Amino acid sequence: MALYRVNTDDYQDQLHKKAQRLSEAYREFTSLQPELFPSPPIHYRLRAEFKVWHEGGVAHYAMYRQGEYKKPFIIDEFTVGSKLMNQLMPQVLEAINNSEVLRKRLFSAEFLTTLSGDALITLIYHKKLDEEWAQEAHALQDKLGFPILGRSRKQKVILERDYVTEQLEIDGRQYLYKQVEGSFTQPNGDICRSMILWAKSACGKNESDLLELYCGNGNFTIPLSENFQKVLATEISKVSVNSAQENIHANGVTNLNIVRLSSEEFTQAIDKVRPFRRLADIDLDSYNFNTVLVDPPRAGLDEDTCAMVARFPRILYISCNPETQLDNLKLLSQTHRIERFALFDQFPYTDHTETGLLLVRK
Structure with a gap:
């Protein structure tokens, strides 16, 4: 057995070192020191x-150490996980071993x-899930007070629901978010809230319009x-688009439209390279875009999207990969200067x- 624990005494030191490395990496583009979150x-x-x-006929939770993917180590405590997760983990494991x-x-x-x-707990199997499994899973669900979801090859068994509902307080207002199992959500809730607050501060109040690419379930979009x-x-x-539409309705937002397009497709649409039926009800020419928000996957912005966003007076660029963001900055820095710079410590240690x-x- 092992306890997945971290040495909290080292936290401030590791954050300081991250900030130093980031400042050094971005020195070519800015002398600003990153705001730390x-x-x-x-x-x-x-x-x-x-x-x-x-x-030995007993199930355990296990994880892999980096670089040792054939050698899992068993854990019975996960201190980086939320308190609720740590509360549920032993209860779920006990039920699994009793059935x-x-x-x-x-x-x-x-x-x-x-x-x-x-909370939502998903159990994933190498077998077909039958009625007997559903009965046992229902009993566990009733005991926990949170939904159980079953997955197997070409099977998804929803006993109650396949999502959780998050509630975040941003600038004194409560925002509701439906977060569907298997879709992307920010893993660190406190940092997610910091990112949204920083984005709202960086944008300020505007008489113009916002374009957002890679909007997910509306995490940034709705508060902004x-x-x-x-x-x-x-x-x-x-x-994610379906979740975003539900989140727009749940939060009473009336000035926001979301369309299912890739960044490459939107670049073609705004350049009038070709029409898209998904934009049939959207008049792109009616928007007065002054700001574009991008939060791309680790690969960063492709060349055409990068060139497209460079036309906007302001670019708010959230990145989970500084290497690809730095690569994009080679183009963006030709037309823009960095006015705000932030480090969000999504994954400490x-x-x-x-x-x-x-x-x-500029």
Whole structure:
């Protein structure tokens, strides 16, 4: 057995070193020191996936050390996980070990929790899930008071729901977010809130409109809609677009449209290279875009999208990969200067760094 613990005494030191490395990496483009947004030192992860390791007829949670993917180590405490996750983990494992039906051919368990106290547990199997499994899973669901979801090849068994509802307070207002299992959500809730607050501060109040690419479930989009006259956002994932539409309705937002387009497709649309039926009800010429927000995947912005966003007076660029952001800055710095620079410590005690830049046309 092992306890997945971290040495919190080292936290400020590791954050300082991250900031130093980031400042050095961006020195070519800015002399600004990054604004630092620290994470809670423990219980910061809202979602996690564990391998289920079977030994002697007993199931255990297990994880892999980096570079040792054939040698899992068994854990019985996960201090970086949320308090609710740590509360649920032993209860779920006990139920699994008390039921051959739940335990047999189970290979993974996923926990999705929220700051507002909701949770979803997904059990993933190498077997067909039948009525007997559903009955056992229902009993566990009733005991926990949180939904259980079953997955197997070409199977998804929803006993109650396949999502959690998050509630975040931003500038004194409560925002509701539906977060669907399997879709992208920010893993560190406190840092997510810091990122939204920083983005609202960086944008300020505007008489113009906002374009957002890679909007996900509306995480940034919905709070930022208060700062602009109109907002148009794009996202390629159907699940995320559907969640975003529900989140728009749940939060009473009326000045925001979301369309299912990739960044490459939107570049073609705004350049009038070709029409898209998904934009049939959207008059792009009616928007007075002054700001574009991008939060791309680790690969960063492709060349055409990078050239397109460079036309905007202001670019708010959130990145989970400074290397690709720096590569994009080779083009963007030709037309824009960095006015705000932030470091968000999404994953403490790792080398991972997330950044925020506000770029303003020179």
